[in-house]
Amino acid sequence: MYDKYKKHLEETLQAIKDAGTYKRERLITSKQSSAITVDQNGKEIHALNFCANNYLGLADDQRLIDAAEKMMARRGFGMSSVRFICGTQDVHLELEKAISRYFGTEDTILYAACFDANGGLFGSLLTDEDAIISDQLNHASIIDGVRLCKAKRYRYLNGDMADLEEKLKEAQAQRFRIIATDGVFSMDGNVAPLDKICELAEKYDAMVMVDESHSAGVVGKTGRGVTEQYGVRGKVEIITGTLGKAFGGAVGGFTTGKKEIIELLRQTSRPYLFSNSLPPSLVGAGIETFRILEESTELHDRLMDNVAYFQEKIKKLGFDLLPTQSAIVAVMIYDAAKAAEFAARMQEEGIFVTGFSYPVVPKDKARIRVQLSAAHTHEQIDRCIAAFDKIGHDLGILK
Structure with a gap:
C-alpha cells in the first residue's frame, strides 16, 4: 500500500x-x-x-530565562501528568490568577497552546441546539474548534457589523449563541470592533468570545487587548490567548473569563483533560512576564x-x-x-x-x-x- x-x-x-x-x-x-x-x-x-510575534521583545529577556531556571530548580523539569490526576502545582494556579488580573476576568484555565484552548472550547459549551457566529477571517484554531462542535454555524464578513447583525437575527432560532472573533487579524493587522460586537451581542442575546493572541500585550492603552481598547473589560464572557507571542514567545495557551465557563472547561475540555500540564519552567517564566507587565508599560x-x-x-x-x-x-x-x-x-x-x-x-x-x-x-x-x-x-x- x-x-x-x-x-x-x-x-x-x-x-x-x-x-x-x-x-x-x-x-x-x-x-x-x-x-x-x-x-x-x-x-x-x-x-x-521583522517576522516574529515577539511583540514585547521578551523572547530572550534575561529576567524570563532566570525565572524559568529558578522554577525548574524548585519544581522540576516536567509534570508527567494531566492536571486532574497529579499534574497541578501551586504555581499553575498562581499563573492562572496573574492572567485573570491582567485581563480583569474571573478565572483562567491553562492549555498547552492557544490552538488547544480554541479547539477545546466550543464543543465543551455548546450542543446542536446552539449557534456560533464566526468572523470569516478567524484563525485556523477557531475554525477547527467550531468544526469540532455540533452547534449551528454562521459566518459573517470580516468586521462587518451589518452582516453580523443579519447572522444574529438568523441565529435567534437557536438556544444559546456565541459570537467568535480574533482580536487582531494576523494577515491584515486590523482590530475587531469589539464595542460594536458587544452592543449587538446584548441586543440579540449572545455571548462574545475573542482570541487575544495577536492583540494581548499590544492593543489598548496599557496593552491589555481589545477589551481594554474598546472599554469592555469584564463584559466579554470568553477570552483565549497564548504565551507564545507577546508574553515571552514560548508555548502555552489559556482561556480566561466567566468563572462558571472556566469551571466547566476543567471538567469537559478534551485538550485540557488529555494533555500534560505546562512544565514548571514555562509557568515560572509566565509568572515573571505578568509581574513585569503589571509593574510598567x-x-x-x-x-x-x-x-x-x-x-x-x-x-x-x-x-x-x-x-x-x-x-x-x-x-x-x-x-x-x-x-x-x-x-x-x-x-x-x-x-x-x-x-x-x-x-x-x-x-x-x-x-x-x-x-x-x-x-x-x-x-x-x-x-x-x-x-x-x-x-x-x-x-x-x-x-
Missing part, C-alpha cells in the same frame, strides 16, 4: 511547490530577538527579524513608538498599507510573484520579512507582513526601511 501512497504524497508535495506555497524553514542559530543569526546553506549570516510604550515610527517612514516611501492599530503592518505589493521576490530580496539585504499571497490572503492582495517588536531600535527600523526603498524601486513598485 505505501508504495502507492508514497507516489500520492510526492505528487501532492510537488503540487504545493508548483503553487508557490511550499514552506521552507529558516534555521536560527541564535536566540530569538530583533537581530538573529541564521544558517543559510552551511553559512552563518546575521539578519534583522515601558515595553508596550516602546512597541507603539516603533510601530508609529515604521508606519511614518514606510508611508513616506509611497507604499500602500492596510489600516492597523496593532504591531502587524501589511505592506501591499498586490502581485503574488513580486511579493515572493520582494521577500527573497529582503533576505539578501539581511532583513527577514514574510510575503503572503493567495490562498493565504485574497487574490491580488499579496503583501509583505512586517511585525514590529519593542526590541527593535530605530536604527534597525531604518535599515529595514532602506531595504524596502531599494527593492521597491528595483521591482518597479515605487516610482
